[in-house]
Amino acid sequence: MRNAVCWGGALVCLSAIGFAMSSYHLELYQKLLLVATLAVGFNFLFGISGQIAFSHIAFYGIGAYAVVILTFKLGLPLAVGIVGGIAVSALLAAMVAIPTTRLEGFYLALVTLAFAQLLLVALGAGGELTGEDEGISGYGLPDFFDIPLTGAAYTPVIVFVLLMTLAVILRLDNSYFGRACRAVRDNPTAASAMGIDVARTKVIVFVLTSTLAAIAGMAYAFVNNFISPPIFELDRIFELLFMIIIGGTGRHAGAILGAVLLYSIQFLVEPLVGKFHPLIYGFVVVLVILFLPKGLIGVWDDIVARRRRAAAPGKPS
Amino acid sequence: MAEIGELLVSAVASGCIYGLMALSYLLIIRPTGVINFALGEWAMLGAFAAVALGSDLLVPALQLPHFVSLVLVIVVIAAIGALTEILTVRPLIEKGAPLLSPVLALLGVLVISLQVGTLAGGTEALPAPPPFGFRRVELGVFAGTPQAFYVIATAIVVFGAAWLFFERTIWGKRFEAVAINRRAAALMGINLRAVGLLAFGGAGAVCGIVGVLTSGGSGAFYQMGLPLAIQGFTALVIGGVGRVEGAILGGLILGLVEAFAARYLPIPSSLVLGVPLVLLILFLLVRPTGLLRAREDGI
Numbered sequence: 001m002r003n004a005v006c007w008g009g010a011l012v013c014l015s016a017i018g019f020a021m022s023s024y025h026l027e028l029y030q031k032l033l034l035v036a037t038l039a040v041g042f043n044f045l046f047g048i049s050g051q052i053a054f055s056h057i058a059f060y061g062i063g064a065y066a067v068v069i070l071t072f073k074l075g076l077p078l079a080v081g082i083v084g085g086i087a088v089s090a091l092l093a094a095m096v097a098i099p100t101t102r103l104e105g106f107y108l109a110l111v112t113l114a115f116a117q118l119l120l121v122a123l124g125a126g127g128e129l130t131g132e133d134e135g136i137s138g139y140g141l142p143d144f145f146d147i148p149l150t151g152a153a154y155t156p157v158i159v160f161v162l163l164m165t166l167a168v169i170l171r172l173d174n175s176y177f178g179r180a181c182r183a184v185r186d187n188p189t190a191a192s193a194m195g196i197d198v199a200r201t202k203v204i205v206f207v208l209t210s211t212l213a214a215i216a217g218m219a220y221a222f223v224n225n226f227i228s229p230p231i232f233e234l235d236r237i238f239e240l241l242f243m244i245i246i247g248g249t250g251r252h253a254g255a256i257l258g259a260v261l262l263y264s265i266q267f268l269v270e271p272l273v274g275k276f277h278p279l280i281y282g283f284v285v286v287l288v289i290l291f292l293p294k295g296l297i298g299v300w301d302d303i304v305a306r307r308r309r310a311a312a313p314g315k316p317s
Numbered sequence: 318m319a320e321i322g323e324l325l326v327s328a329v330a331s332g333c334i335y336g337l338m339a340l341s342y343l344l345i346i347r348p349t350g351v352i353n354f355a356l357g358e359w360a361m362l363g364a365f366a367a368v369a370l371g372s373d374l375l376v377p378a379l380q381l382p383h384f385v386s387l388v389l390v391i392v393v394i395a396a397i398g399a400l401t402e403i404l405t406v407r408p409l410i411e412k413g414a415p416l417l418s419p420v421l422a423l424l425g426v427l428v429i430s431l432q433v434g435t436l437a438g439g440t441e442a443l444p445a446p447p448p449f450g451f452r453r454v455e456l457g458v459f460a461g462t463p464q465a466f467y468v469i470a471t472a473i474v475v476f477g478a479a480w481l482f483f484e485r486t487i488w489g490k491r492f493e494a495v496a497i498n499r500r501a502a503a504l505m506g507i508n509l510r511a512v513g514l515l516a517f518g519g520a521g522a523v524c525g526i527v528g529v530l531t532s533g534g535s536g537a538f539y540q541m542g543l544p545l546a547i548q549g550f551t552a553l554v555i556g557g558v559g560r561v562e563g564a565i566l567g568g569l570i571l572g573l574v575e576a577f578a579a580r581y582l583p584i585p586s587s588l589v590l591g592v593p594l595v596l597l598i599l600f601l602l603v604r605p606t607g608l609l610r611a612r613e614d615g616i
Contacts, residue, residue, distance in 0.1 A: 052417065099602045106352045106420065110550055111601050114594040117547065121594070125587035234543065238424060245421060275436065282428035286405055289422040293414060 007167065011159055018155030026151060028267070030158050030223050035243070036259040037162045037216040043244050043255035044169050045209040048178065050185030051202060054237050055096065055112035056213050058119045061232030062089050063214025064221040065123070065130060072139040073129060082218060089214030090207055097206035101199045116234060123229045135228025154222060161219045165212050170252065172208075181205055242285045248295030257296055319458055324576055326461035326469075330534075332572020333472035334527055338549025339556060339564035340479055341523035345516050346558055348495040350416055351406065353423045353517075356524050357546025358430035359394050363528020364537035365438035366390045368445045375438065383448035391525040398521020401426050402514050410513070427542075435539045444536035445529075468530050472565070475526060479561045488515065551597040557607025566608060571596065 014033070018026055042056045066088045071081030100111045123130045130136070141149040149157065172178050183191035184201050192198050221227050239262070247258020262281075270277050292298060338356065345353050369375040370386035381389070405422045449463030456466075483489035494502040495512050503509050531541065548571060556567025571593055578584075578592045600607070 050417075052420075103601060103605050107601055107605060109352070110554065111598055113547065114551075114597045114601075118591050118594045118598075121588065121591040125585055125591075238428065241421070241424065276432075279429060279432035279436070282425050282432060285425035285428070286422050289418055289425065290405065290408055293418065 007163055011156065011163055014159040014162070015156040018152045021152070023151060026155070027223065030155060031220075032260065032263050033155075033158045033162050034216050034220050034223070035240075035263050036256050037158075037165045037219075038213055038240055039243050039247070039255040039259035040162075040165050040169055040252060041209040041212040041216070042240050043250065043252065044173065044181075045205055046241065047244055047250035047255065048173065048185065049181040049202065049205045051206060052106065052109040053112040053206065053210075054109055054234065055116050055210065056240060057232050057234075057237045058112075058116035059089055059093060059210040059213040060217035060220065061119060061123075061227075061229075062092060063217030064227045064232075065136075065217075066214070067218040068136050068139060068221050068227060069129060072136070078142065085218055086211060086214065090211045093207040093210035094203065096210075097203045101202040101206075113234070116232075116237065120229055120233065123232075131228070133229060135226060137226040140225050141222050149222070150225075158219050158223075161216055165216065166252070168208075168212065173252070177201070177204075242281070244295075245285060246288050246295055248297030251295070251297045254295050254297035261296070319460065322458035323460045324580060325573075326459050326465050328572045328576030329569060330461070330465035330468040330572075331575065332552075332569035333468050333565070334530060334545075334568070335548045335552040335571050336556075336565035336568025337472055337475060337523055337527045337530075338545050339552035339568050340476070340561065341520040341527070342549055342553050343558060343561065343564050344479075344520040344523065346553075348492050348512050348516050349406070349410070349419075351419045351423070352550070353520065354420075354546055355401070355423050355427035355430055356520060356549060357542035357544070358427050358434065359397060359521055359524035359542075360527040360531065360545050361434045361537070361539065361542040362397065362430055363390050363394045363525040364445075364532035364541065365434055365443070365528075366393055366525070367529040367532040368438070368443045368537045372443075372445045374443050374445075387526070387529050390529050391522045394525030394528065395518045395522040397430075398517040398519075398524070399514055401521075402517035406517065407510065407513060431539070431542060434542070438537060438539060440539050442536045442538040443532075445532040447533040464530075464533050468534070471526060471530060475523065476561065476565050483561055488512075492516070547597075548593060551593050551600075554597055554600050554605070554607060557609040559607070560609050563607055563609040 018029055021029055038056065038060060045051050045053055045056065063085055066085035067081045070076050070084045071078050076084065096112065096115055100108050103111070124132055126132060141154075143149065144153075147153050173181075180191065180196045180201050183194065183196055184198050188198050191201075220231075240259075243258035243262045244255050245258070246262060247256070248254025266277060269280070273280060288295065294301070338360065341356050342352065345351055345356075365375070367386055367390050370379050370381050370389055371383055373380055379386075401423070405426060406419045409418045409422060447462070447464040447467075449467055452463055453460060454463050454466055481489075483492065491502070491507045491512055492515075494505065494507055495509065499509065527545065528537070531537075531545075535541075552567035552571045553564060554567065555570050556563030556565070574596060575589075575593055579586065579589045582589065582592070
């Protein structure tokens with residue numbers, strides 16, 4: 001009960017913020033929420049399960065394109081479009097995951113990188129259906145009980161997707177399955193000896209997080225009612241990866257912190273350093289990996305731990 | 318027949334470029350196990366450096382002779398590779414960080430290299446003058462630009478040198494020993510630092526050569542790095558990560574498949590871009606060890 005109140009409160013508060021914003025800031029805020037959603041899912045895939053998959057943004061794109069194509073190009077009802085989009089994404093994710101989990105090391109990275117590039121090639125050659133390089137625009141959600149779902153009124157949908165993703169991921173992480181994922185990441189051989197089905201665990205994580213990314217992509221498709229290939233390009237998966245590394249790999253709070261920080265900081269830093277901004281970004285990532293392997297959330301943990309030790313002297317730490 | 322001869326020359330020339338990229342991946346992966354996604358960007362830096370040193374673009378005052386600028390580019394990019402190893406990879410490996418950490422740090426280096434290249438070279442494609450002009454060279458049925466033959470000849474020299482290095486020098490044996498068992502190699506007195514430094518420096522040098530060669534063909538362009546990176550590891554996966562011969566074999570197969578698919582497959586040209594990617598996925602799924610396996614005997 002208390003839990004439900006918390007989630008409900010978060011939904012109301014995060015949505016309410018959107019109503020106080022200008023349309024420019026609102027769009028950035030909505031995109032920020034979606035980036036945080038992606039970061040939470042990708043953190044489970046990369047940080048907690050240890051799979052370096054460069055396909056997370058690709059599935060974001062698949063979700064967006066699937067719902068738009070099914071609903072507005074093929075004329076299916078919206079609900080069918082959403083369910084169909086989820087089914088298509090899950091199926092594609094399973095097709096990528098089932099054969100690749102046999103591979104070790106960085107091969108998953110290579111397959112998913114090729115898959116993501118292949119998606120871009122397919123989008124660019126899809127003719128009428130994908131709008132090729134121009135993308136698709138000029139569609140829109142139907143009104144929800146006479147409220148047009150645009151601008152601030154659309155924020156609750158995005159917040160719902162974020163909270164749902166977070167709830168699913170937290171629920172999983174606090175179960176047997178989450179511990180199994182960590183075991184598979186740290187030592188697959190030992191995990192397998194403990195009776196964990198390594199391949200199955202990997203496939204489930206990949207399909208689940210990729211589908212969550214696709215759902216976030218569906219929400220993205222209606223932020224501007226416009227989708228095009230550049231939004232799903234490879235640079236963005238690096239950004240996502242760096243958000244998690246800087247925030248704190250494997251920590252949910254770290255993923256959200258990294259996403260919020262890196263997303264908002266670009267608007268503060270860009271006016272100051274201009275086009276040098278991505279360069280600084282690269283240096284920061286390297287420095288964090290070298291000197292703060294636990295990310296910013298690790299710094300916070302250290303501060304908390306030191307406070308506690310100072311508050312209770314005499315106890316061995 | 319003449320048409321096929323011409324197609325073969327250009328296909329083999331691009332195959333040689335892919336093979337060289339694969340070789341630079343291999344030089345690092347073999348001893349360290351690290352896959353360096355920044356290599357494509359280093360080739361891009363090499364291409365811009367070649368344009369700056371050897372042409373009247375970027376730095377018009379220089380216009381050095383081709384082979385002087387080739388050597389300079391090799392030295393500069395090799396130095397970038399060596400510096401990267403000293404500053405990012407070595408501290409992580411010596412700290413005992415998981416192998417993932419250097420790979421991620423190198424992704425950071427990728428972003429840095431890409432940005433440096435974009436800031437220094439701009440976002441327009443800059444062609445360097447091909448060192449042997451634009452004539453048409455014919456060798457029997459094989460015909461092509463002098464640049465294509467120059468690329469093939471350079472690849473033969475580089476692969477010959479790499480083969481000699483691995484098969485005939487004590488440093489090559491050290492690389493193999495570290496690849497097979499890092500710990501045992503260190504206990505046998507092999508200097509892991511020197512091997513790592515040489516691996517990254519060598520990979521950088523090969524990327525520099527690739528940069529010079531491509532700048533004389535399609536020109537230097539800030540977005541050329543990622544395709545080169547992908548083609549390079551596709552070639553590596555096809556040929557197998559264990560052996561130098563695998564890198565050039567994979568490169569040639571990729572170059573030929575790409576060229577003949579573009580010429581003869583009845584699919585729209587925009588989809589031809591996907592052919593190497595499909596090839597990569599197929600190979601990873603069907604034969605992840607590549608065509609040639611690492612030699613485990615006679616080290």
